[in-house]
Amino acid sequence: RRDRARAAHAARMRAAKEEESRARTALEEERRAREEARRQRDEEAKEAENERIRANYAEERERQEAVEASDQARLRAEVQRQQAKAAAARPGPARTAPKPYELSLALAARLKSFRRGPAGNTALVLRIHHADGELQLAAEYQDTSLEAVAEDLRESEPCYVVYAYRFLHPDGRASFPVCLVGFMPPAVPPHLRVMYSRPATALRDQLGVNKHFQAEEMDELTDEWLEARLRGDAR
Numbered sequence: 001r002r003d004r005a006r007a008a009h010a011a012r013m014r015a016a017k018e019e020e021s022r023a024r025t026a027l028e029e030e031r032r033a034r035e036e037a038r039r040q041r042d043e044e045a046k047e048a049e050n051e052r053i054r055a056n057y058a059e060e061r062e063r064q065e066a067v068e069a070s071d072q073a074r075l076r077a078e079v080q081r082q083q084a085k086a087a088a089a090r091p092g093p094a095r096t097a098p099k100p101y102e103l104s105l106a107l108a109a110r111l112k113s114f115r116r117g118p119a120g121n122t123a124l125v126l127r128i129h130h131a132d133g134e135l136q137l138a139a140e141y142q143d144t145s146l147e148a149v150a151e152d153l154r155e156s157e158p159c160y161v162v163y164a165y166r167f168l169h170p171d172g173r174a175s176f177p178v179c180l181v182g183f184m185p186p187a188v189p190p191h192l193r194v195m196y197s198r199p200a201t202a203l204r205d206q207l208g209v210n211k212h213f214q215a216e217e218m219d220e221l222t223d224e225w226l227e228a229r230l231r232g233d234a235r
Contacts, residue, residue, distance in 0.1 A: 101128055101129075101130075101133055101134055101135040101203075102133055102134050102135070103134070103135055103206070104129075104132075104134045104135065104136040104137065106136070106137055107124075107126065107134075107135060107136055107137040110124065110137055110140070111124075111162075111207065111208075114162070114164065114178075115178070115208060120142070120143045120164075120166055121143060121144050121145060121163070121164065121165055121166055121223075122140075122141065122142055122143070122144070122163070122164045123140070123141040123144055123146070123149045123161055123162065123163045123164075124137060124139075124140055124141075124161070124162040124163075125137070125138045125139040125140070125141075125149065125152075125153075125159055125160070125161055126138060126159060126160040126161075126162065127157075127159050127160075128195055128196065130195060135160075135203070138159065139152065145222075145223050146161075146163060146165075146181075146221045146222055146223050146225070146226055147221065147222050147223065149161060149163070149221065150218045150221035150222075153183060153218060153221075155185045155187050155218060156185065156187045156188060156189075157185075157188070157192070158182070158183055158184045158185065158188050158192055158193070158196040159183050159196075160180060160181070160182055160183070160196075160200075160203065161180075161181040161183060161221075162178065162179070162180055162181075162207060162209065163178070163179050163181060163226070164176050164177075164178050164179075165177060165179060165223070165226060165230075167227065167230055177210075177211050177230060178207075178208075178209045178210075178211070179209060179211040179212070179213060179226065179230075180200075180203065180204050180207060180209045180211065180212045180213070181212075181213050181214070181215060181221070181226070182196065182197075182200055182212070182213070182214045182215070183215050183216075183221065184196060184197065184214065184215070184216055185216055185217065185218070186216060186217075200212065200214075211230070213226070213229050
C-alpha cells in the first residue's frame, strides 16, 4: 500500500512539473510574441517617419526649384528689358531720301528751253528707265490740252506730265504755271507704283516746278480738273 501511495505521489509531482513547464513555455511564447509585435510596430513607425521625412524633403526641394526657376525667369526678363531699352536708345542708321533719277541729256536740254517760258499749253510726258537710272522724255505736245495728252496714255503704265498751262485769273490776267502731274492708274503693278511714288517730291524740285498734283484715272486728266486744283492751290 505504501508503494502505491508513493507511486501516486510521484505521478502527481511529475504532472505538476509538466504543467508548470507548459505554463512557463506558454508565458515565454507570449512574451516573445509581444516583443515581436512591438518590434514590428517600432519598425513600421520608423519606416513611416522616414517616408514622411523623404516626402517633406522632396516637397521642399520642389519648392526651392520653383523659386529658383521663377528668379531665373525674372532675371532673363529684366536682361531682355534692359537690352531692348539700350537698343531703343541707340541711334539707328540715318535714313537718306531716295536718290532721284538722273535726267537724260535730251530731257535736260528740253527742260532748259521749256523753263524760259512756253507760249501756250505745252506738255512733256516723262517716264522712268530704271535700267539706265534715268528719267527720259517719252512724248512732247505743243498747243494741246490735258485731255489730248491723256488719250495717248496707257492705263497700266504710270508717268509724269510736266504741263505749262495758260491759266486765266479772275481779274483777267494770264499766267503760265508749270505743273507736275503724276499719273498713277489703279492697274499699275506694285513695283512700278513704288518706283514712281518715291522720287516724286525730289523730282518736283529737280524739275524746278512748284505745283504738284496726282491723278489716278484718265478721266481726271482735263484742263477743268487742273484749273480747279490751281484755283484751290491759289486760295
